[in-house]
Amino acid sequence: MDGQYLPMSEAKVSVLDWGFLHSDATYDTVHVWEGRFFRLDLHLNRFFRGIEKLRMKLPYNRSEIERILSTCVLLSGHKSAYVEMICTRGGSPTFSRDPREAENRFIAFAVPFGSVANKEQLERGLHVAISDTVRIPPRSIDPTIKNYHWLDLIKGLFEAYDQGAETALIVDINDNVAEGPGFNVFMVKDGLLQTPANGVLPGITRQTVFDLCSELGLSASASDFNRAELKGADEVFITSTAGGIMSVTKIDDTVIGDGRVGAVTRQLTDLYWTKHADPAWSTPVKGE
Amino acid sequence: MDGQYLPMSEAKVSVLDWGFLHSDATYDTVHVWEGRFFRLDLHLNRFFRGIEKLRMKLPYNRSEIERILSTCVLLSGHKSAYVEMICTRGGSPTFSRDPREAENRFIAFAVPFGSVANKEQLERGLHVAISDTVRIPPRSIDPTIKNYHWLDLIKGLFEAYDQGAETALIVDINDNVAEGPGFNVFMVKDGLLQTPANGVLPGITRQTVFDLCSELGLSASASDFNRAELKGADEVFITSTAGGIMSVTKIDDTVIGDGRVGAVTRQLTDLYWTKHADPAWSTPVKGE
Numbered sequence: 299m300d301g302q303y304l305p306m307s308e309a310k311v312s313v314l315d316w317g318f319l320h321s322d323a324t325y326d327t328v329h330v331w332e333g334r335f336f337r338l339d340l341h342l343n344r345f346f347r348g349i350e351k352l353r354m355k356l357p358y359n360r361s362e363i364e365r366i367l368s369t370c371v372l373l374s375g376h377k378s379a380y381v382e383m384i385c386t387r388g389g390s391p392t393f394s395r396d397p398r399e400a401e402n403r404f405i406a407f408a409v410p411f412g413s414v415a416n417k418e419q420l421e422r423g424l425h426v427a428i429s430d431t432v433r434i435p436p437r438s439i440d441p442t443i444k445n446y447h448w449l450d451l452i453k454g455l456f457e458a459y460d461q462g463a464e465t466a467l468i469v470d471i472n473d474n475v476a477e478g479p480g481f482n483v484f485m486v487k488d489g490l491l492q493t494p495a496n497g498v499l500p501g502i503t504r505q506t507v508f509d510l511c512s513e514l515g516l517s518a519s520a521s522d523f524n525r526a527e528l529k530g531a532d533e534v535f536i537t538s539t540a541g542g543i544m545s546v547t548k549i550d551d552t553v554i555g556d557g558r559v560g561a562v563t564r565q566l567t568d569l570y571w572t573k574h575a576d577p578a579w580s581t582p583v584k585g586e
Numbered sequence: 587m588d589g590q591y592l593p594m595s596e597a598k599v600s601v602l603d604w605g606f607l608h609s610d611a612t613y614d615t616v617h618v619w620e621g622r623f624f625r626l627d628l629h630l631n632r633f634f635r636g637i638e639k640l641r642m643k644l645p646y647n648r649s650e651i652e653r654i655l656s657t658c659v660l661l662s663g664h665k666s667a668y669v670e671m672i673c674t675r676g677g678s679p680t681f682s683r684d685p686r687e688a689e690n691r692f693i694a695f696a697v698p699f700g701s702v703a704n705k706e707q708l709e710r711g712l713h714v715a716i717s718d719t720v721r722i723p724p725r726s727i728d729p730t731i732k733n734y735h736w737l738d739l740i741k742g743l744f745e746a747y748d749q750g751a752e753t754a755l756i757v758d759i760n761d762n763v764a765e766g767p768g769f770n771v772f773m774v775k776d777g778l779l780q781t782p783a784n785g786v787l788p789g790i791t792r793q794t795v796f797d798l799c800s801e802l803g804l805s806a807s808a809s810d811f812n813r814a815e816l817k818g819a820d821e822v823f824i825t826s827t828a829g830g831i832m833s834v835t836k837i838d839d840t841v842i843g844d845g846r847v848g849a850v851t852r853q854l855t856d857l858y859w860t861k862h863a864d865p866a867w868s869t870p871v872k873g874e
Contacts (some may be wrong), residue, residue, distance in 0.1 A: 299601075310598035311606060312670075313587070314692060318599060320736035352737075353744055384601075387740075393700055395768070395828070397740055398747065405601060432725040437723070437759075438738045446854055447735045448608035449640075450726045452675075452685055456641055459686065471725075471759075480683070540683070570664035 299405045303373050309407055314393075316400055317386025321446045325384040326346035326504075326539035329411055330371050332378060334580040336573075338364070340502045341383075348443040349385050353404040356385055363406075365463035370408040371583045380410040380540065394478050413541030414481055423547025423559050424536070426478070427463035428525050429454035436497050443580075444499060444558040451479040461550070465536075467528075470497045471557075474522040481538035483546075486562045491518035503570075505555060510569050516562065523548075533560030533568075543567045587693045591661050597695055602681075604688055605674025609734045611674040612636035615827050616660050616790075617699055620666060621870040624861075626652070626772045628790045629671075629827075635806075636731040638675050640683050644673055644689040649696075658696040659871045661742040666699040668828060701829030702769055707752060711823070711835025711847050714766070716813050717742035721764040732787060749838070753824075758785045762810040769826035771834075772806075773819035774850045779806035791825035791858075798857050804850065813837075821848030823855075831863035 299309060317323035326345035328338050342360060349356060358366065388401040392570060413426050431454045434447055449466060458466035469481055470476040475483060477499055482504040484493045491511060493504060512516040528534060532555045534546040542564050546557040550558050573579040587597060598677040605611035613634035616626050621833040630648060637644060646654065651671065659667050676689040703712050719742045722735055728817040739755060746754035755771055763771060764785055772781045779794060779799060799806040815821060820843045831854050833847040861867040 306602065307600075309601040312595075312602055313597040313599055313695060315698075318606050319734060320740065321734045322736060322740055344816070352740075393697055395700065397701065399741065409602075409681055412683065430725075434722050434726045434735075435720065435759075437718075437720040438726070440742075443619060443737070446607060446609045446611060447722075447737060448735055449735060452608065452610055452640075453727075454684065455772065469721075527623065543685065570763055 299403070302371065302436055306407060306409065309405070309494040309510065311386070313489055314387055314389045315386050315403065316389060317384070317396065317403070320387070322352070322387035323446055324352055324354070324382055324526055325382060325562040326444055327382045328367070329379060329539050330376070330408070331411070331580070331585055334574060334582050335367070335381075336580050337502055337506065338367075338581055340505065343371065344442075344454055344500070344502070345385070349441060349445050353451050354385050354387065354403065356404055357402060366406050368461060368583045368585070370406050374408040374586060375504040376408055376410055381408045381409050382406065400560060413544070414465060414536065414538050415544040420541070420544060421559070423545035423554070423557075424465060425463045425548040426467055426477065426546050427458035427461045428467045428469065429457045431457070431468045433480060433497055434470050435471050435558050440495055441499050448479065455479050463473035463550075470494070470522070472522070474524050475528050478502055481536040483534065483536050485523060485528050485530070486533035486555070486560060487531050489517070489518060489562070491562070492523060493518070493520055494522050494544050496522060501537055503539055503542060506570065507537055507543065507566060510566050510573075514565065514569065531555070535563045543570050587618055592659065594695060594697065596630035597693070599693065600677055602677045603674050603691065603807060604677060604685065605691070606673070608675070608684065610640070610675035611672055612642070612731050612733055613614070613670055614641055614732055615668060615670045617827050618664070618669060618696070618871055619862040619868070622752050622756055622862060622870050623669075624654070624868050625790055625794065626869055628793065631644055632730075632732060632790070633671055633673070634769070637791055639728060639731050642673050642675065644690065644692055646692060656873070657869045658694050659767070660873060662696040662700055668699050669694040669696045669867050670697040687833050701832070702753060702826050703829050703832040704825065708829070709847070711833035711842070711845075712753060712809065713836040714750045714753055714755055714834050715746035715749045715838055715857075716755045716757065716763065716846070719756045720746070720759055721756050723759050727808065729787050730824060736767065747813070751838075758810070760781070760810070762812050763816050766824060769824040769832075771816070772814050772823065772847060773811060775819050775820035775852070777805070779804060779850070781806070781808055782810050784810060789825055791827055791830060794858065795825055795831065795854060798854050798861075802853065817842070821844070821851050821852045823863045831858050
């Protein structure tokens with residue numbers, strides 16, 4: 299940050315940065331697996347689109363950002379990492395409330411690769427609860443701008459914990475299933491895949507599932523579904539940069555399918571990880 | 587922060603604090619006018635309620651917080667100040683994604699008193715534009731928890747600037763007027779005051795207007811109104827800790843009333859500032 303590389307313990311943002319005080323920021327997270335970024339181009343595209351929509355300006359161009367991200371990973375020493383890039387509104391030296399007067403700031407960091415599901419959960423499938431909390435609607439905040447407005451997701455998460463579940467799904471304004479804290483959701487029914495169309499983050503792993511389906515000859519569509527339809531699915535999985543494709547085997551009190559990781563989920567997961575070494579899908583972390 | 591008093595330039599929060607990365611935080615802002623906090627009790631009540639609703643725990647009790655806020659003001663040297671207290675989810679030493687494992691943190695700071703409207707705007711009334719952006723609805727985030735989810739308000743603000751206005755109002759999900767970036771709104775029509783009831787922050791200055799109306803024998807109610815009703819008002823004003831009661835004399839292209847600060851607005855504003863020296867409404871900033 300601010301042109302310096304620091305240990306994570308020293309990476310701090312001013313309390314007066316609007317990125318903190320108004321969550322006036324956008325970000326993206328790409329992961330590195332065995333020394334290679336996965337689909338970095340797609341993450342950078344989304345990040346730059348979000349910055350433009352928020353009317354911010356970065357002090358670095360695309361290739362400079364790529365170099366900074368690589369340097370973060372190399373300095374961290376992690377072979378597999380979770381790499382976050384952030385653009386905040388910044389602050390105004392005069393305490394002005396006018397966002398046009400703020401100096402936008404760029405921050406990037408690399409931490410160890412993390413997953414929504416731990417190893418045991420990946421093998422047996424996650425237990426998810428559906429909350430009545432409504433995801434912030436697109437008329438309030440454009441979900442294609444990846445943002446830190448998570449209080450709805452966090453409320454859902456606490457409600458899920460109260461029910462003994464491991465993570466949460468929240469709904470959209472029509473009471474259809476939307477997404478969870480940091481992930482999209484897919485259902486498989488009679489061989490067809492489906493993921494919510496509206497009011498959700500257009501996740502890169504979600505996009506990747508569509509791409510993998512094309513390659514495997516599977517049919518996938520973006521269209522909304524309700525709780526009952528989700529619980530009646532043959533297979534359910536969630537998708538996130540933090541963990542990839544992760545099976546869900548229980549929703550509220552309903553066991554999904556036969557209660558084990560399904561065949562389609564397994565096929566997609568295997569191909570997903572194979573792609574991490576494919577130069578068409580991944581790029582090496584490079585030194586200066 | 588962290589038990590230390592620092593110059594503002596050194597007040598920084600960890601990039602990994604969920605208060606930054608997920609805007610998982612609540613806050614409150616009280617102001618000090620000529621050495622006295624204004625309605626500190628009401629601000630502390632709201633702050634503590636928000637913390638409880640977010641299932642956070644503060645490392646300090648109420649009287650300790652009062653002492654910290656006073657110390658911030660005294661060390662800052664400001665006679666009139668804008669004093670913010672923040673509770674963030676904090677971070678987890680293990681990068682856990684589980685908010686229950688985070689250590690909640692308290693931050694407080696004092697900066698010079700700021701206002702939504704500058705001196706000239708206070709005298710002639712603000713020019714406001716109404717945006718189509720919808721305030722994050724209560725089914726997504728409980729507006730009684732004062733929060734930093736401002737991207738909807740900031741979008742409205744940029745749209746207002748595009749139209750040559752000075753600040754913005756955004757709407758609720760039913761297209762009624764909601765609130766603006768950091769303020770509530772009131773209209774006066776035929777001697778009756780009205781402010782939106784639903785989906786808005788229960789502002790302390792908004793509450794203060796109700797209290798002042800009682801004292802002045804004015805009738806005020808919380809009930810929703812649409813754009814046309816607002817534009818047809820005799821007087822319009824906004825309320826915020828950052829500036830108090832501030833007249834609005836133009837909305838979009840419509841001049842409100844006779845285009846000057848109205849009599850009711852002026853009467854309320856005068857009484858509002860008189861109350862700042864009243865021990866029933868204010869408390870002195872105290873040394874240790």
